[in-house]
Amino acid sequence: MGRSKTERLAAALVAACGLAGAPAAFAEGMDSPHGKFTKMDLDSDGKISRDEYAAAGRIHFEQLDVDHDGYVTLTELNAARESSGKDAKGVKELTPSEKMRKFDRNGDGRITETEFIAGKRAMFDQMDVDKDGVLTEDELAVGLRQLR
Ligand SMILES: [Ca+2]
Ligand SMILES: [Ca+2]
Numbered sequence: 001m002g003r004s005k006t007e008r009l010a011a012a013l014v015a016a017c018g019l020a021g022a023p024a025a026f027a028e029g030m031d032s033p034h035g036k037f038t039k040m041d042l043d044s045d046g047k048i049s050r051d052e053y054a055a056a057g058r059i060h061f062e063q064l065d066v067d068h069d070g071y072v073t074l075t076e077l078n079a080a081r082e083s084s085g086k087d088a089k090g091v092k093e094l095t096p097s098e099k100m101r102k103f104d105r106n107g108d109g110r111i112t113e114t115e116f117i118a119g120k121r122a123m124f125d126q127m128d129v130d131k132d133g134v135l136t137e138d139e140l141a142v143g144l145r146q147l148r
């Protein structure tokens, strides 16, 4: 329901982002929990390991750090939110300032890659409810809905 419309929107975003030089895969995968899952499951074994999750986090960080100074600032988070449009359907997205509070461990107002990956790993542990060290698509979908 409304799926193809969402996909057209995603395609439009890809086109828009293309102008800014952002990789197409970024906009594409933001679409749904399933899209995120497929993109993160690098070896396609139907599970996301901690390393796969961290790798996705690293790519995400590089995309957020538009001026490539090694820090993600609130300005960059705001820009990313605007370019990705509204919250993806069924996915609870943190606001830019919530993200900053979550990831900025030393409170200097910017997120380093280390802080970002550490935050991602903490999110992984939170989502891995059965603690088997991998995320299933269900765990990811539930986790994305519940994360605050
Ligand atoms: Ca995997
Ligand atoms: Ca930056």
Ligand SMILES: [Ca+2]
Pocket (backbone or CB within 6 Å): 128, 129, 130, 131, 132, 133, 134, 135, 136, 139
């Ligand atoms: Ca699990």
